[in-house]
Amino acid sequence: MFFERVAVIGVGLIGGSFALALKAAKRCGHVAGAGRSAANMQRALERGAIDSIASDAAAAVQDADLVLISTPVAQIEKIxxxxxxxxxxNAIITDAGSTKRDVVAAARAALGARIAQFIPAHPIAGAEHSGVAAANPELFRGRRLILAPLEENRKQDIEILASLWSAIGARVSRMTPEAHDAVFAAVSHLPHLLAYALVHEVSERSDAAQLFGYAAGGFRDFTRIASSHPEMWRDICVANSDQLLKEVARFSAELEKIRKLLETRDAASxxxxxxxxxxARERWLSGEYE
Structure with missing residues (x-):
């Protein structure tokens, strides 16, 4: 389906990449953008991700056939x-938030009868840098896109949105909001938390300069995602804190098991x-779990 007018609220890495991908796939006409940073919005305009800068979200969505909200999740209810x-x-509204239960609750509280127009989504794609400067029209190619449709959604709208994401290269899957938040607490939210925690702990030491001076590939690989957007990850961790706490407990138990093996010098174990x-990682990389 071709969308004559698209609104992207939050034209950062994800929102900017989405807009660029739609344009590359010739699936849209005019793209209006809205965001908090005037400098970022100007960059989005210069890069061709958007065709106009709206004064605010309300102005951006006027006459839009498709609305993507791609902001930190704590901002979404206000939007x-x-x-x-x-x-x-008849517009389709969707989001790109990394948590779903809180976004659905916000939509139910704010949209009323228009909840039927909102189809929750989460593109499983990202990069260590944020902002429209890092946007890439190929960002979603081969990556998963999770749809978490609501019982109120029209089947036709769900299929239109799924088809659109497929057209820009994403592999579309469906989950409930509850299942989504449980799964991604384990495989996304906890890893980010651990990366931030390790870098922060090392940086607080008196010999931090020496430690960072000798850090190399292993440290760089493990902590790459600690370069992610702090505000976004603050909101994700708070919104999904109940599931994340379960994962922290599981990981703490695993670390305790390893600590005991180290204490007893149990090399075989x-x-x-x-x-x-x-x-397990090699099976994952080979696609066994797809």
Missing amino acids: FLSINSKIKA LEKLFAEARA
Whole structure:
């Protein structure tokens, strides 16, 4: 389907990449953007991600056939409230938030009967840098896109949105908001938390300069995602804190098991654990779990 007018609220890495991808796939006409940073919005205009800068979210969505909200999740309810009276009756609204239960609750509270127009989504794509300067029209190619449709959504709208994401290269899957938040607490939110925690702990030491001076590939690989957007990850961790706390407890138990193996110098058990972890990762990389 071709969308004559698209609104992107939050034209950063994801929002900017989405707009560029739609344009590259010739799936849209005019793209209006809205965001908090005037400098970022100007860069989005210069890069061709958007065709006009709206004064705010409400102005951006006027006459839009498709609305993507790609902001930190804590901002989304306020955005829903601001655009509710401006949305076209047949427009599709979606998001790119990394948590889903809180976004759905915000939509139900703010949109009222228009909840049927909102289809929750989460593109499983990202990069260590944020902002429209890092946007890439190929960002979603081969990556998963999770749709978490609501019972109120029209089947036709769900299929239109799924088809659109497929057209820009994404592999579309469907999950409930509850299942989504449980899964991504384990495989996305916890890894980010650990990366931030390790870098922060090292940086607080008196010999931090020496430690960072000798840090190399292993430290760089493990901590790459600690370069992600702090505000976005603050909101994700708070919004999904119940599931994330469960994962922290599981990981703490695993670390405690390893600590005991180190204390007893149990080399055989350590090697067995490492070998099992490597084998599991290799199965994942080979696509066995797809």
